[in-house]
Amino acid sequence: MQRGQKLGVGLLLMMLLCVLFPDMGQAQAAPEPSLYLNGNSIKLPEKITMSNNSVMIPIRVVSEELGYKVGWNGKAKTVTIYNDSKRLNLTVNQKTAKVNDKEVQLDVTPIVKAGSTLVPLRFVGQNMGLTVEWDKDTKSVYLFTADESSPDVVPPTAGTPSGEDANGGGGDTSSDGTNHNENSEDAHITDFSFMNNQLHIASDYNVKPKIMTMTDPDRVVIDLPGTIFSDTFYERFGFSDGGQGEMLITDYPDVQRIRFAMFSNDPNTVRFVIDANYALQAEVATNDQGLTTISLIPGTGSGGEPVKPTKPDGKYAVVIDAGHGDHDSGAVSIKKRYEKDFNLALSLKVSELLRQDDRFHVVLSREDDTFVELSDRAKIANDLAADLFVSIHANSIKDKPSVTGTETYYWRSASKAFADTMHEHLVEGTQLKDRGVRKADHHVTRETKMPAILLEVGYLTNEYDESQLFDEQFQARVAENIVKGIQDYLGLL
Numbered sequence: 001m002q003r004g005q006k007l008g009v010g011l012l013l014m015m016l017l018c019v020l021f022p023d024m025g026q027a028q029a030a031p032e033p034s035l036y037l038n039g040n041s042i043k044l045p046e047k048i049t050m051s052n053n054s055v056m057i058p059i060r061v062v063s064e065e066l067g068y069k070v071g072w073n074g075k076a077k078t079v080t081i082y083n084d085s086k087r088l089n090l091t092v093n094q095k096t097a098k099v100n101d102k103e104v105q106l107d108v109t110p111i112v113k114a115g116s117t118l119v120p121l122r123f124v125g126q127n128m129g130l131t132v133e134w135d136k137d138t139k140s141v142y143l144f145t146a147d148e149s150s151p152d153v154v155p156p157t158a159g160t161p162s163g164e165d166a167n168g169g170g171g172d173t174s175s176d177g178t179n180h181n182e183n184s185e186d187a188h189i190t191d192f193s194f195m196n197n198q199l200h201i202a203s204d205y206n207v208k209p210k211i212m213t214m215t216d217p218d219r220v221v222i223d224l225p226g227t228i229f230s231d232t233f234y235e236r237f238g239f240s241d242g243g244q245g246e247m248l249i250t251d252y253p254d255v256q257r258i259r260f261a262m263f264s265n266d267p268n269t270v271r272f273v274i275d276a277n278y279a280l281q282a283e284v285a286t287n288d289q290g291l292t293t294i295s296l297i298p299g300t301g302s303g304g305e306p307v308k309p310t311k312p313d314g315k316y317a318v319v320i321d322a323g324h325g326d327h328d329s330g331a332v333s334i335k336k337r338y339e340k341d342f343n344l345a346l347s348l349k350v351s352e353l354l355r356q357d358d359r360f361h362v363v364l365s366r367e368d369d370t371f372v373e374l375s376d377r378a379k380i381a382n383d384l385a386a387d388l389f390v391s392i393h394a395n396s397i398k399d400k401p402s403v404t405g406t407e408t409y410y411w412r413s414a415s416k417a418f419a420d421t422m423h424e425h426l427v428e429g430t431q432l433k434d435r436g437v438r439k440a441d442h443h444v445t446r447e448t449k450m451p452a453i454l455l456e457v458g459y460l461t462n463e464y465d466e467s468q469l470f471d472e473q474f475q476a477r478v479a480e481n482i483v484k485g486i487q488d489y490l491g492l493l
Contacts (some may be wrong), residue, residue, distance in 0.1 A: 004080045035121075035142045036331070037065065048141075049118055054108040055141050056118035066143075067441045068128060069193060071482060072117060079110060079119060083089060084287050086128055088121060099127050100289065108318075133398050140400055186268045187232035187290070194249055194258055196446060197412065199274060203290040210296065211284055220274040220282045222294055224261060225447055227270040239346040242422060253449045254296055281413075297413040314489060315361040319381040321444060322347035322364065324455075326371035331396035333460035333469075342469050344369065346457065347392050349479035357483075359492060378447035386485060388418065389452035391444050394469055396461040404435030404465050407456040411445040419449040422485035429481025430466060430474075432458050451489075455482070 024332040035042040035057070042065045059079055063070040071080035077092040089098040110119045115415040121141060125132040131144040137224040191202040201209075201224070212221040237260075239245045263271035274280075274296070281297040294441045322343040324330035330339030347364060354362045363384060365377045381389045397403050408423040411417050419437045428435045435456075445452040451468045455476060458465035468474045 004042050012278045021430060035061075035143070035428055049111075049113060051118075051120075052108045054115075055121040056108070056111065057121045057124075058118055060116075062119065062124060062194070065443075066125075066128075066130075067196055068124075069195070071191065073087070077112070077117075077127060079117060080127070081119070081124060082171060082289070082291065083128065084285050084291055084293050087126055087289050087291075088124065091204060092117065097123070110471045120328075142396075144397065162285065185226070186279045187224075187227045189224065189227050189232065189233055189270050190230045190234070192258070192260070192272070194247065194255070196254070197252055197254055198443060199258065199272065199294040199296075201272065201292040201294075203292070204230070205290050206288055207290070207292060208286065209284055209292055211282055213282065215279065218276040218279045218297065220276065220280060220294065222272040222274070222292075224270045224272075224285075224292070225267055228262065228268050231268060240263070253277065255315065255441065269485075316359060316388070317361045317363070317364060317384050317386040318486060319363050319384065319386045319389045320347045320351050320354075321381075321389065322366050323391055323393040324371075325366050326369055328371055331460045333394075333396075333466045334401070334463060335466060337466070337470060338378045339460060339462070340369065342394050342457075342460075343392050346475050346482075349475055350390075350392070350482050352478070353479055353483045355488070359488075361485075366468055374443040375447070377444050381448045381450060381452070386448075386450050389448045390422075390482065390486070390487070391442070391452070391454040392482075393454060393456050395456040395459045396457065401461055401463065404459055404462040405435035406430045406458060407435040408437045409440045409442060409445065409454040410437070410452070411441055412438060412452070415445060415453055418489050419453045421489040422453055422455070422482070425481040425485035425488060426478070429478040430457055430468070432468070 021287070033042060035048065035055075044057070044059065044061060059072060059081075062068050062081055069080075069082050071082075072078075073080075079088075079090045079092075081088040081090075083102045087098075087100055090110045091097070092112055095109050097104055097106050106120065106123060108120045108123075110117060112118070122132045123398050125143055133142040133144075171173050186205045187205050187207050188253070189201060189203050193200050199222070203224070207224050207227055210223040212223075214221060218336045235247050237247075239261075244259060245288065246257050246259045248257045249255040249344055254276055257275040258278060259275065261271055263269045270408075272294075273280075274294070276296075283297065285295070286295045322340075324338075324340035324343060326340075328340065330343065332338060344366070348367070351362045354360045363380065363386070365380055366372050378393070395407065404426050407422075408419045408426060410419040416437070416439075423434075423437045440454075442454050445454050460466050460469065482492065
């Protein structure tokens with residue numbers, strides 16, 4: 001065959017192969033790095049950045065998704081990350097950091113990229129008590145929280161406030177709120193924030209607060225004896241001519257605003273007031289680094305059980321949330337099956353059974369293989385004013401195939417009774433190891449206004465669990481028991 005004929009035949013053969021196998025000759029796209037917390041995908045505002053083989057994440061992800069308090073000093077280019085037991089201080093482009101005031105060396109420094117401050121995930125995660133695992137094949141980071149443990153809670157001290165406002169009648173303050181009777185031994189209030197229904201107040205050393213709940217209107221009053229505001233607090237937060245400051249709260253349905261002022265100068269006392277939309281209980285925890293945390297618990301304000309939902313318009317509104325979807329596959333099983341498919345299959349079975357009961361109005365967050373943002377899942381339930389929210393998932397844990405069992409998660413205390421009731425029925429349905437009811441900060445259980453739970457039915461990384469999860473009879477039995485859990489909690493069995 002002539003050379004020209006050979007070239008022609010070769011080109012024809014190549015064209016035929018491209019028609020039959022369109023992906024031939026194209027380089028396979030490398031997977032984009034992804035991030036998971038307790039098996040749940042974390043939505044990132046931008047692609048994961050790698051620096052010296054270390055995963056870097058924006059500090060907003062640390063606060064919004066991992067739930068830690070974050071402070072940023074733009075002038076000094078320092079980042080502070082803390083909770084009630086740990087405090088990390090990092091500086092951009094510096095390899096020395098502090099963990100609870102102890103200096104440590106970093107493998108990679110924080111950086112600023114495209115206006116975002118990025119911090120090394122492994123350093124932050126491990127020092128805040130997370131297990132951090134990296135899957136080099138899928139470029140996935142897996143974070144796992146330790147089992148919840150109770151903080152050192154200081155019992156609240158009840159009392160009768162001398163005034164209804166944050167600014168009481170006993171304080172001697174100027175028009176800018178400055179205290180004129182400063183005691184050198186007083187603690188300085190340096191900062192505060194409100195997130196996850198928790199008020200965090202930072203001072204330069206530990207203070208034991210006094211807390212009161214009040215009604216008409218509903219509010220929680222926190223007095224900090226022997227304290228004054230620091231100069232930096234006055235610079236950072238505005239005060240009215242009457243010496244009172246406030247922060248409006250728009251992201252949490254329980255709270256309207258936070259007010260603060262010097263309440264007294266004998267002794268010096270800073271007061272914070274949480275203006276609530278209804279009666280709230282509150283718990284106080286402190287640590288040795290001067291952080292005071294007030295956790296709000298929806299309830300009656302007198303320690304009673306959360307009120308179970310009423311029956312609006314003759315039907316209970318229930319949202320069934322199938323986790324993940326579309327490009328967000330969730331966990332991948334040992335047989336390379338996707339969590340998103342299991343979640344949807346079980347959710348459809350649950351909704352079908354519930355719809356056979358005319359006492360329920362059922363809404364699915366997704367009914368096919370589509371992607372729904374976490375915020376939109378919560379919004380669906382909140383806009384509906386649903387009575388209950390149930391998110392369905394399957395778990396995974398890398399390199400630990402022996403881990404098996406069923407878990408039920410909640411976040412807000414008002415959801416715990418629902419979680420306890422559901423878990424009894426769920427374990428009866430799965431017949432897998434009972435791994436208990438656990439408290440964890442998932443977006444959908446945190447941002448929903450009604451009792452909300454997240455079910456981890458079994459482990460996709462366990463051979464037996466996986467074989468059950470994708471079994472039709474197993475799914476049918478579990479769906480029946482999820483429905484029983486809903487009915488039992490509502491007193492309908």
